[in-house]
Amino acid sequence: MQNPFKKAVDETENNNENNIEETETIETTEAESSENSEEITETPAEEVQEEKNPWQEKYETLNNQYLRLAADFDNYRKRQEQERENLLKYGAENTVKKLIEVLDNFDRGLKAIETVDDCDKVKECYNLAYKNFNDVLAKIGLEVIKAEGEEFDPNLHEAVMRTPTDEKPENTIIAELQKGYKLGDKVLRPTLVNVATEQ
Numbered sequence: 001m002q003n004p005f006k007k008a009v010d011e012t013e014n015n016n017e018n019n020i021e022e023t024e025t026i027e028t029t030e031a032e033s034s035e036n037s038e039e040i041t042e043t044p045a046e047e048v049q050e051e052k053n054p055w056q057e058k059y060e061t062l063n064n065q066y067l068r069l070a071a072d073f074d075n076y077r078k079r080q081e082q083e084r085e086n087l088l089k090y091g092a093e094n095t096v097k098k099l100i101e102v103l104d105n106f107d108r109g110l111k112a113i114e115t116v117d118d119c120d121k122v123k124e125c126y127n128l129a130y131k132n133f134n135d136v137l138a139k140i141g142l143e144v145i146k147a148e149g150e151e152f153d154p155n156l157h158e159a160v161m162r163t164p165t166d167e168k169p170e171n172t173i174i175a176e177l178q179k180g181y182k183l184g185d186k187v188l189r190p191t192l193v194n195v196a197t198e199q
Helices: 004-090 093-114 119-140
Strands: 142-144 157-164 173-178 181-183 186-189 191-197
Touching: 093 119, 119 142, 157 173
Parallel strands: 157 191
Antiparallel strands: 142 181, 173 191, 181 186
């Protein structure tokens, strides 16, 4: 009598051999497909890398230019801030230096009149100091606004009085009540005036 278990064992062994062959075939196929996929992916990546190189170089060049420009602008901004601070701090330096000369003349005048009883000498010292002061202000650019006899200009004059008269044409300045000054084209203080009107 034939052993029934032997047939089952033989079938199991055959199945195992077939499974091993199938597994080896699958592994070989997977290995081949992974090699092929590596080859496939490597080739386009190299091409893309070659294509990106010129753009990468342009990007780096532009980025370096931008960084240099940003640094230059930052330095410029700092210089401007420093100059502005210096201007606010020392802007009046030249003006003050010129006014020191006037102070020196006042000091000399005070010393001169200490021992003088003559009023004419005092007037002379005063007039010299006053003239010197006006000369310094003129050098700085300060200018007296002309008023009396001129036509009224609201940009330069401020009418604090209006007097009806036939002696002067209408809108003519009769009298200057307080001097006005301008520095260059800028009015520092308008002249206070009395303006003629029709009777």
